[in-house]
Amino acid sequence: MTNAVLSSAFVSLVGAGPGDPGLLTLRATERLREADVVLFDALANPELLHLCPQAEQVDVGKRGFLPSMSQEDINALIVQKALEGGGRRVVRLKGGDPFVFGRGGEEALACAAAGIPCEIVPGISSAVAAAAYAGIPVTHRGMARSFAVLTGTDQHGQAAYAGLSGVDTLVFLMAVKNLDRIAADLIAAGRDPLTPAATIQWASTPQQRVVKGTLADIASVVRQAGVCAPAVTVVGEVVRLHEALNWFVPQAISSLGSLAQPLAGVQVAVTRTRAGTGSALAGLLAARGAQVSEIPLVRFAPTGKRREVIGALSGFDGWLAFTSEQAVSALLDTLLAEGRDWRLLAGAKIAAAGSGTARALRERGLGADFVPERSGSAHLGASLPAAAGEVVLHVGSQEPEADLMEALLARSIEYHLIEAFRVEPAELSAEHHAQLQAAQIVTLASSAGARGLAQVAGTGFMAAVIGPQTERAARAAGFTRLVTAHEATLEGLTDAVQRAWQRGA
Incomplete structure (x- = not known):
């Protein structure tokens, strides 16, 4: 083998990220566009291959629990392709990050043994990205100061998990098949069976699904939902933040080509x-x-009129109108601060100005009795099923909602504002x-x-x-x-x- 061949051969172990092509790094994009050969995994989004039409593209499988090329064969193929034709630029495209349960170390060692220059292009690991796309921070002040990433394919066992008792958040990759055993071992090692858990399938893609449960039932919840690989499971108190931080809306991008x-x-x-x-x-x-x-x-500040709010709502049996998600959370905070809860609204009828506000109510345990067909305060005021002379209490900030107030007054319906929070610059x-x-x-x-x-x-x-x-x-x-x-x-x-x-x- 000549030095000229070795000087031309070059291998890039590239992390493709969790699934969304938009999360590919600039360096990774450059390497794909320069490649002579690309060896790709099943978990690397196939749309990324549009970036390298000039390259020979080789599917090397690596589908969890399904027949695929062995790691030793992949190592040998990387070396072979790099040395062909006087030396070529090879990209090994791997889902997530090459060095996070990606066997990138083994592939890099194979290149080193063959004397082939090799670089590592890190990718966004699904270990943190899947949780992030489900609105679950793996660390959160006051809730989780540490996290550990484990593979669900290894037999860790009760003893190993006992050694992780001080770790707040556990993230399992490739764990769906063994979730029953993992959960049982964690509980046997001392984890509370009621610890929140979530499994995220196809994170960051239009197919993303999130199912939640506790350590005691997450395996059965996953089975009933039909969730399968690829998936990431998160165990810890931070899972509780999913409802409040669930920002990703997969269906909104399902019709878009991710690279278009x-x-x-x-x-x-x-x-x-x-x-x-x-x-x-x-x-x-x-x-x-x-x-x-x-x-x-703007920033939101607590209202200084908590007792006035309680007084206005006590015994109220008319329409209570919410026109923002902030109003929902602010009113609940006000009630709890005064030792009350949603039961104070037992006689009221609840109206939401749109689907987002209605969803915020549902997520906090309160259903909307009325949502207009078209979102907006004006449409709420125009279509609310209230009669002239009735009273509507609007839950908002210190400023009246002009469109709602005008629409109601035009129908001879009384409008009163409840200041649940304050808006400040x-x-x-x-x-x-x-x-x-x-x-x-x-x-x-x-x-x-x-x-x-x-x-x-x-x-x-x-x-x-x-x-x-x-x-x-x-x-x-x-x-x-x-x-x-x-x-x-x-x-x-x-x-x-x-x-x-x-x-x-």
């Missing part, structure tokens, strides 16, 4: 004025290729100001957002707005370059951003 990113490289500033319009929207935009920065325009950092200056499009998901952005940064932006009410507020504040969503949803707002960019923002 119509907003690729577009700088979008997502203005945040309420829960549920920040990270969830950022995720939808990022799925279309946008470079997203989140700008907090946020102080933007120098970084946030710089992000706004760089933004090609901004999003406005509320009237407060339009007014707040005008106050802190002016109105010279191309803006995508979530609905007619926000559009009116934006125009009143001085914005002139606006594109309004056809539907008042985060998906509709994402479409509006795309239309704004297509118009030549």
